[in-house]
Amino acid sequence: MGLSLRNLFLFTLGVILFSSCSEKEDFSSFTSNTVEPINIGLTYRAASLRNQEVTFRVYDDQSNEIVDNITFYVDGAPIVGNTFSSDQEGVFSIYAEYEDQGTLSTTDTGSFSVVIPTKNVLVEDYTGTWCGYCPAVSAAVDAVQALTEHISIVALHNGDDLSLAIEPDIRDGLGIPSGSPRARIDRTIVWGLGTPPVFPTSDVLSLAGIDSPVAIGVSSILNGRSLSVNVSVASEQALADHKLVVYMTEDGLLRDQTNYYDNDQSSPYFGQGNPMVDFEQKHVLRASLTDAIGDPIPALNALTDYTTQISYTVPEDFALDQLHLVVMVVDQNNLAVNTQHAALEETVVYE
Missing domain, CATH: 2.60.40.10 (Immunoglobulins)
Incomplete structure (x- = not known):
């Protein structure tokens, strides 16, 4: 049975970023710290800039990364490795196929975007x-x-x-x-x-x-x-x-x-x-x-x-x-x- 996108929700709460990329910052009387991620399923940044690399990973229910016999598909096409970037704006689909105890498993399909930042x-x-x-x-x-x-x-x-x-x-x-x-x-x-x-x-x-x-x-x-x-x-x-x-x-x-x-x-x-x-x-x-x-x-x-x-x-x-x-x-x-x-x-x- 394929892994679901449960971790995508956790990723969204983490502000579209892998928590392991966080840095500590002094906010005077306020507390700043780093939170370790809880990784289950397919993970990635939900939005990126043009030409910014997006990294895809899949974790099992013990938060172990699956790295062997795995292929990622962006817009239905397989990619080499687990990274992707685009010089064009757009919304892209993503899923992964991998072997799980000799059985081919497929994650749910998610989506991510590539954007030009808009001024607020x-x-x-x-x-x-x-x-x-x-x-x-x-x-x-x-x-x-x-x-x-x-x-x-x-x-x-x-x-x-x-x-x-x-x-x-x-x-x-x-x-x-x-x-x-x-x-x-x-x-x-x-x-x-x-x-x-x-x-x-x-x-x-x-x-x-x-x-x-x-x-x-x-x-x-x-x-x-x-x-x-x-x-x-x-x-x-x-x-x-x-x-x-x-x-x-x-x-x-x-x-x-x-x-x-x-x-x-x-x-x-x-x-x-x-x-x-x-x-x-x-x-x-x-x-x-x-x-x-x-x-x-x-x-x-x-x-x-x-x-x-x-x-x-x-x-x-x-x-x-x-x-x-x-x-x-x-x-x-x-x-x-x-x-x-x-x-x-x-x-x-x-x-």
Whole structure:
């Protein structure tokens, strides 16, 4: 009887990477470590970049790798050895045939993809419930989200009960002036001009969904309030002096919001009162799982995976079903070259 693809699920939770490729990384007060894989059945990376080598392996029910008398088939054609790469995008099928005690066995057929990474543009909103012009950024972000899914969002509060002690450090590290509203695209690009400021959606949409050299994968496992986050990074180009940033955000936080647009008929917040009672604060930065400005990524060769795991205890007052992870890779100038976002216990592979 052939082995099933049970381990593909475990692989997905491991962020599309073999755990044995993981490296330890210092995440300050958070724990980073390596988890040994549990291998049963056919294993492989679920998504790869163009020309990035994919390795296929089959393990028996004792996690012993089957290496003798085994052939792998990609799109129905046998390959030499157990590796494959493609210079073209696409979705490919994979299965293996092998001898099991003199009987020919076949694994289930799975699939893997080869991709050109897609850019998820980052918008950071420096805001506060006291800030009467800040709802304009919320409206602009909502408008962008209605037009593209390729956007990651973080709202950094100051001067209210949702503010974090690291907010001034982030401003200092990125050169963000005091005051709100302030908005940035990809950490460093100013978004919003005029008084009161206007936030053109075209500024964000022009960057959303374009090709990027860098791919990010993220997954997480929650056990009670104990969260294990797996992050992977790969690039079509070598990376040097880049950093990894991992934030946790929360939606659904209700607060009274000062609203200077109550009498502005062109605003979606016209006639909603000043303040707007129980206004939903979305994308609120609740924790940084790395250094707030980012942890160094070791120099990375092209088409090589960098992987790491972070452990974090989610505070009791965080609503688990409203939490998201926002992951960024930034360059030496703190410009986000790509980002990824996922709900807790959601797996996002390279895409």
